[in-house]
Amino acid sequence: MKTKLFLTIGCLLSMVMTAFCQKLSPFQSVDINQKYIAFTFDDGPDPKTSFKIMDLMESVDGKATFFNIGKKLSEYSALSKNVIERGHEIGNHSMSHRRFKKDEELEARIQEIKAFQSLAEQKLHYIPKLYRAPFLDYSKVSNTTFQKLQLTPVNAAVYAKDAKKNVEVDAIVHRIMNGVKPGVVVLCHERKHTIKALEQVLPKLKSQGYHFVTVSELMAFSNHKKIASNHPLIKVSGTNYAYVEDQIMRFPRHSAELLKMPKGKSKFSPVKAQTGSGVVVSFKTSSPIIKASFKVLQGENRGGVFAVYQDGKKIQTLRFGKKDNPEKIIEIQSKLKHSSVFQIIIPHWTNVGFKGLELEEGHSLEKIAEDKKPIYVAYGNSITHGTGQQATFQTYPFLLAKKMNWNLYNVAVGGGKTSVPMAKMIRDDFEHIDFMTILIGYNDYYGEGLSSEAYGKRLSSFIQTIREKHPSTNLFCITPTYTKTKQSKKSGQTIVQFRDMMASVVKSFQHKGDAHLFLIRGEKISKESDLKDVVHFNVDGAKSFSELLYNEIKIKLDQTTK
DSSP, rough: HHHHHHHHHHHHHHHHHHHHOOOOBBBBBBSSSSSSEEEEEEEOTTTTHHHHHHHHHHHHOOOOOEOOOHHHHHHHHHHHHHHHTOOOOOEEEESOOOOOOTTTOOOOOOOOOHHHHHHHHHHSSOOOOOOOOOGOOOOOHHHHOOOOTTOBBBOEEEEOOOOOOOOHHHHHHHHOOOOOOTTBEEEEESOHHHHHHHHHHHHHHHHHTTTEHHHHHHHSSOOOOOOEOTTTOEESSSSSOOOOETTEOOOOOOHHHHHTTHHHHHHOHHHHTSOSSSOOEEEEEESEEEEEEEEEEEEEEEOOOEEETTTTEEEEEEEOOOSSSSSSEEEEEESSOOEEEEEEEESEEEEEEEEEEEETOOOOOOOOOOOOOOEEEEEEEEHHHHHSSGGGGGGGGHHHHHTTTEEEEEEEOTTOOOOEEEEEEEHHHOOOOSEEEEEOOOOOIISSSOHHHHHHHHHHHHHHHHHHHHSSSSSEEEEEOOOOBBTTTTOOBBEEEEEEEHHHHHHHHHHOOOEEEEEOOGGGGGGGGGBBBSSOHHHHHHHHHHHHHHHHHHHHHHHHOO
């Protein structure tokens, strides 16, 4: 009798546990006060609709999530690549959009999902993180299955009901406007009548203060205390290439294509390039205490210093050594009682990843006012990267940018030589550059033993490449700064020859009519007491150089306005 009773209880528990494991609640909204919503579009890609939808979303400064069908993606993979390149998100909507019968095996459903994932990785080099079942039918698919597939199922809180032909535009507008509230996912389809409805809906919602984000960005709001690294209210500056992998945000300062290039062609070490300089993580909150989590990643790690600024004033630093625990938690105590903008300056010469924030209960992130600072790109070798200084905020480009109120992008790499592939990256991946400094040549001269004539050709090609897209950028070419190495052991040439060659190249461009190219004599605004070794600035030297460079730039700019 007891054996039967135990068997019965065991069976019941097994049934309960099975039911619990199979219970699925696809993501559809998040409870927030901020007016953020996620528009989603099913059944693409379609050249007749996808482009227009992206244009409409971007006209209101928004991004969207496109749940693609595999068979269409295979035909229009270039279009799907464009969706990703424009900052939108692609989700898995199965391979063929089949309607399964209730008794069909689970494996057939899973195969439709897996086939899409493989196709997206093959065609787009992109791994979707979201899945929306055709007809919203998640039968037989459990949470455990989705966890193994590393996918989050997504439904919606607002349905446009626009899938069928000839749906009234006014009806779509009514359903969306009546259902929208902060934190919802809106389900639409790639249809012509939907586009007509969006032309009305999006401007109305924007006028009401709504912001349009991807589903992944909206999901980042789901925990008010623990804030994911890719939360839409966290801003990253100083790089065009930040991305999230395994919930950790990486901060490469160079494109993946350039980092994959052989060192002999790129003229710099990709390992050194992966380290930071000039990257800043910014957010706004009234939380009295904030915890920011970081991790030192694989690659070069010389140790370093995090710095925290509150409303533009440095309030604390965190120093670590190269052999310390890779997990770093910065506990920030606010110095003010009101909402403030916090900036965490990422260490240079270390490959650091950002894991996220933790705020006190009852506090959340707030939107930071739009940054309209001029864009400044600093190009060079280890002097510009920051060798000789202990922290990013001590490097001369950081100090110059702060004094000028510029938005810094430091693309310098220690050990780097004059690199035309680097110039191509800068040319292509910056829509606009206001100011740029070029301090390059020491490693061409001393490390490689290049002739000054060959250096001149490289430098000319570099400048010409930048000018192909950025003809009005103010370029400041800085001749090699003071160094104790007066002559190259490899070539026998002197540093003076390289300085004169840069001056000659600049003069040549100026004679051809380039009114935005300037020469600054680096050796005249640096001296032996500035150095930590034979060529790199010490902390005081970098500060002195930044101040004198600031004066030189101001003089050059003032002369052009007269």
